[in-house]
Amino acid sequence: MKLRSALFTLIAGVTVSGNLMAEPAISAPDTKLCPVDFHTVVLPDNAKQCQRFDVEMPATMIYFAPQSKADLIAYYQSTMPSLKVHSTFNGRTLLMAENQQIRVIVSPDSTGSQVDIMVTAPQETLITSL
DSSP: HHHHHHHHHHHHHHHHHHHHHSSSSOOOOOEEEOOOOEEEOOTTTTTTEEEEEEESSSSSEEEEESOOHHHOOOOOOHHHHHHTEEEEEETEEEEEETTTEEEEEEEEEEEEEEEEEEESSOOOOOOOOO
């Protein structure tokens, strides 16, 4: 009887495990080609691995760029003069518009930088021509 019970437990365990394995795996983040801008926040031409998390307000997106953190901060300050350095913490620099409706965080990465963008309200075009 004990052998039958142990065999049943083993078969039941395999069946449960088999059912769990049959479930779809958690998918990787949805990366898309990077847009030219994200709610008027301009992206550099070499931005890649863009991941949009929200399209409705507040809208968020992250991407990777091969530039250094300092170069990306200078890029954003020249293309969007309304963005000012607000703070730096643990190597991450927050750029924020005066109305706080656009926030850009630039973080160093081993081969460039990661940029997180949050837009909390629709914006009129804030991009300046280069």
